[in-house]
Amino acid sequence: MTAASDYDVVIVGAGPAGSAAAIVLCQGGLRVALVDLPVTDTLKVGESLPGAIVRLLQRIGIHNLDALLTEDDYIPCVANASAWDTPHWSYKDALANPENGGWHIKRQQFDTALRQAAIAAGAELLIGRVNTVQTQSLDGYQINFHDEKSGTDAIVQGGWVIDASGRRGVVARQLGGRYQRVQEQLAAVGWFYCSPDDQEQMTRVKTVNDGWWYTARIPGGMRVAVFHGNAESVATLVRDAESFTAAYQAAELLPFDWESPQLVQKPFACDAGIKRLQPAGAERWLAVGDAVLAFDPLLVVHHF
DSSP states (O other), rough: OOOEEEEEEEEOSSSSSHHHHHHHHHHHHHHEEEOHHHHHHHHOOOOOOTTTTHHHHTTTOOOGGTTTTOTSSSOOOEEEEEEESSSOOEEEEEGGGGTTEEEEEEEEOOHHHHHHHHHHTOOOEEEEEEEEEOGGGGGEEHHHHHHHTTTEEEEEEEEEEEEEOOOOHHHHHHTTTTTEEOOOEEEEEEEEOOTTTOOOOEEEEEEEEEEHHHHHHHHETTTEEEEEEEEHHHHHHHOOOHHHHHHHHHHTTSSSSSSSBBBOOOOOEOOOOOOEEEESSSSSEEEOOOTTEEEOOOGGGOOO
């Protein structure tokens, strides 16, 4: 086992919340370690950014989205379209928002760029999967993780530990945190290769009898499609590609005919309910991002 290294703060999870926390802490002169698995090419849901993201990025010293992504990594979102319990669409144009309508992004590239910004700010990135988090009396915490680089178990110590591991709550669950379920909901997630006719730059949301869908075109010639509903409905959709594709076509989300949409990969299910952590932190630890409060995607209320 590799010997321990000491940091002021160890952050478990190097997604957007963890990377942003690392940047701010490094700017304050603290020694920070980020622990997470490597970003892979696996498609990841969470591809929409609101216009207000620019304001948030500027708070951590990143001037705009172009400082993180190339022009091939994002598409402007020109409007949000919704059909809620009605066959008729209503539209909220980006021009009505002083911070614009946001963007549809390549999520893997966004996560990677934020990690690199954290490293540039002074954080050390440790690639591995966290196994245990142990209290070390007044010295903070000892985090045992499997180091992907060496292939062995390693230890990192921090005066504070931040849980930025998302809905898994890797740290919080080990340190006495409990999640309160506010709403149960699952999501069936899939990506289609775009139709040649598909040049739309909107986010579309539509209800169906047993839940609701959203879809958006993303960079790389793909369109994400996500159904939200109860466990039974989601299980039916992810059973095979044909079931998911048929349900997507029946929802009539797009203003053009799409006879034979092809999935990029088999659809999968994931948690999309609302839950909150109690407590959100305690002695020398705290949680951020989805690890502390996870929303239903429909209720993405931006409190900033």
